[in-house]
Amino acid sequence: MLLIRCPWCGLREQAEFSCGGEAHIVRPLKPDELTDEQWADYLFMRDNTKGWQTEQWVHSGGCRRWFNAQRDTVTYKFGISYKHTDPKPEDGD
Amino acid sequence: MNQKNRLPTGGQIDRSQPVSFQFNGRTYGGYTGDTVASALLANDVKLVARSLKYHRPRGIMGSGAEEPSALLQVNRGARSIPNLRATQTEIYDGLKVSSVNCWPSVSLDALSLMNWLSPFLQAGFYYKTFMYPRKGWMFYEKVIRRAAGFGKVSSEPDPDRYDKINAWCDVLVVGGGPTGLAAALGAARAGARVMLADEGQQFGGGFLRTESEDNLQWVSDVLRELEEFSEVRLFKRTTVAGYYDGNFLVLNERLTDHLGNATTRNAREKIWRVRAKQVVLSTGAIERPLVFASNDLPGVMLSSAVSDYINRYAVKPGQNAVIFTNNDTAYRSALHMLDNGVGVGALVDARTEISDPLFDKLAHRGVKMMKGSVVVRAQGKKSVSAVEVMRLSADGKSLEGTPEKFDCDLLAVSGGWSPAVHLHAQSGAKPVFDDEKACFVPGPAFQNEISVGAASGNFSAEKAVSDGYQAGISAAHSAGCQVVDLPVIQEVSDAYTSEYAIRPLWQVPGSGSSDRLKRFVDFQNDTTVKDIKIAVQEGYQSIEHLKRYTLLGFGTDQGKLGNINGMAILSEELGQDLIQTGTTTFRPFYTPVTFGAIAGREIGPTFFDPVRKTAMHDWHVEHGAEFENVGQWKRPWYYPKSGETMDQAVNRECLAVRKQVGVIDASTLGKIEIYGPDAAEFLNYVYTNSWSNLPVGSCRYGLMLGEDGMIMDDGVTAKLGDNHFYMTTTTGGAAAVLSWMERWRQTEWPSMRVYFTSVTDQWAVISIAGPKAREILTKVAPTLDASNDQFPFMTFRDSVVASVEARIFRVSFSGELSYEINVPSDCGKDVWEKVFEAGMEFGITPYGTETMHVLRAEKGFIIVGQDTDGSMTPVDMGMSWIVSKNKDCLGKRSLSRSDCIREDRKQFVGLLTEDPNKVLPEGAQLVELPTDARPTPMIGHVTSSYFSASLGRSIALAVVKGGKSRMGARIHSILMTGESVPVSICNPIFYDREGERQNV
């Protein structure tokens, strides 16, 4: 079982977390001005990266806060975890 | 208690503690320290099992976890465990064990007929033969399963307790042989917190099977020093069963099984969930059998096991032995046999060049040394009585000369050693093939682990100790321990040390006369060389496919003995290198773990899946409610009076609500308090309708969509104050709605000042509904003006109900005049009882979820998750009115996607059967016309269906393609029986279409 670093609580067991999928997908400010394709791109399309990917995680069994974390989708290794207010780091930092 | 094969002296058994136990109903003697296997061998019991498929006689082949055949049903009744290895099951006074796979008895096996039928039973036989006719499979499967055996699981409740414990250490050492002991000592001396686990009853591993007193002294010296460290924990009878991500390992400690029937208050087994900073894998190696004709006969035994039985258990596994090997290690076993009165007629070695220092010594002692030779066949009926030996050609592909026959009752075999790389592989690393040693050895580490000693392919005891010690020290240092300049470890010496030299021999070539005999690769699954050949002929090439076709590597031993030989034979058949074939995946657990240990204390309704009860639960029980599970909640379903059927009770409850008054426990509704200056703005995003202008004191129904536009949840939300809302959700959706809102607030709109708190458990909800509801409310809340003017529909009031501060919401899910009285949970039952008492004069009737469903269906109110299924939009459900045109909300943009505006989407409608007494089954499919054409186009399905007592007929809700524009159309519902029921499409509101009753 992996250890995941919550930016607020530190390293905790994987069982306390839930994954929310790819991070840094911003909800469009004016959805009604988008074409179907643009909206579908926001809604459905994900990079499905092989390797380092940034994901949203929530410490659901702990402080209930969401944060972003880097994870290697091949090895499952976690990189750094950071708050939403922090800038997106380089791969595998 | 005649133990005719017991040696007069020696061994690790306690001769002062004789033990008697039963095997297959007969009583045998042994000593504390014996396993069932060693005690049976001491009593000259050779035939202990029948094989899985052919029911061939099988004996004891190994001395540890690798044993494929000697599986036991241990004990009777509730404490019985199936499939324990006789080689690892300790005996105690009164132990009862039996063979798992034979009927009626191990020596007279009715199913050994299978052996004669075997030409029809080869690889893929089940798949090919029993597939047709399809219905027959059910029958075949039953027969096959009974014949295929393995032990029986007790169906009685387990009387024992099992514990789980979390722990951490700097260095976890797996395997307590010389390497592991040295590693633990190195780590301990370096200052580490150490855990050392061994699956056996005794530390010492390979040293226990040597003849050397010095080695045993070394073990006890190291143990004594280890016990002095306060941060060292030694685990006997503890299997490191799984190695997972994050250096997380699962240990299974067996605490009481070896103590016998002595009553104990301790847990029977314990699961240790360990986080280790560093792991040292000193798991040793497993000796391989050799593949030749009838190599499964009782009396064929691994040479290491022979040494184990002689030196560790003081048991002679036979009187006259032949040894068949392709490497040096069996030479040591030959010496052990000769020194303890077991005759060795011949040592058959596939190699032609042998540098082992024991070669001459053995020859001098009269052993016939046969270089470049192989055993081609074992003979014997129920155990081995002779072997045939021939010369092996230089390329190993054929035999030469004429067979020479040797009588023997024991054939010790050694096909080389396979490091136990199981945990290494489980950790995520990939073992690599070492051509010189002809085995898979650990590859580069993936996690913080290192394999040492035999587990790394280093089969020398001397080196194992010094390597283990160094590995322990460096693991401690990697874990952050600081102590350096450590003393050297006490060395062990080996008088006959030799390099490990092996001539790979994966199968002995056929000899003509023995070709029709079986050559077993996987003993537990009866997989033969021929099975592998057939699989290859039929096109199987991947080892994972071969495994599933031939069963190679399945079962309780997971191919510990047979896998490498099987992979090699497959490689030979395919003409490729073993490394190309690769291994199957090594999965946890290393050996089977009981369900009791896995479950621990997480059992029953209390600890496995907790039951949630409302504050009024006891009242419902007292009043005879039948309950329905809604998530973890127990909700009253209906309250039958004596002699009433469910239909009768529900009809009575429905009429009571419509005509007088009913009361339902609505406490399970999700309840979320929402605070903050941006609360209304936030609600505008999560609900489709507008919340900006809702006055304080009012309620509003809201619908939540996923971002894909599909209905996710619904409920009524009240505005308690300027910055304060009280949201209700569906019973099942409460947790999901809370985390949904948290997610958007935190990740997308972090600047919004709004906060959420779940208060589902804090409030009990008593909902009264019916024409007399106001009279009751007035009685229990005398200070409240409940008139329609002062307390209109869709408002809420703070008031005192039965002396308790309450929040009362005038909302309705039944269409009747209705109040939902929220009181603190602690007071729920008391207030409920007072409300009920006050309602007696008006004929108050408690009703359950079934009546609630009927009443709301009569009104056409949806239940999210029943009438919707994650593919329904508000438009589909006829609820466009609730989607505000003047603002954005989650999911709104999706409603105008091309797919969501199709005219032929399934739309929410009512259905009336032509026969008013016919109640359609929920989930029934709808078609235009019953037709024989296949496939019949499905145009929708029934989502809710009831008999409405108020209307005196059945009603149904459904989703039908383009249904909204087809009012009055006649379609058909197809039932599971094939019957087709004509129905007409109608408005989904069946009762009080104008909604006047809730407004009175």
Ligand SMILES: [Zn+2]
């Ligand atoms: Zn946290």
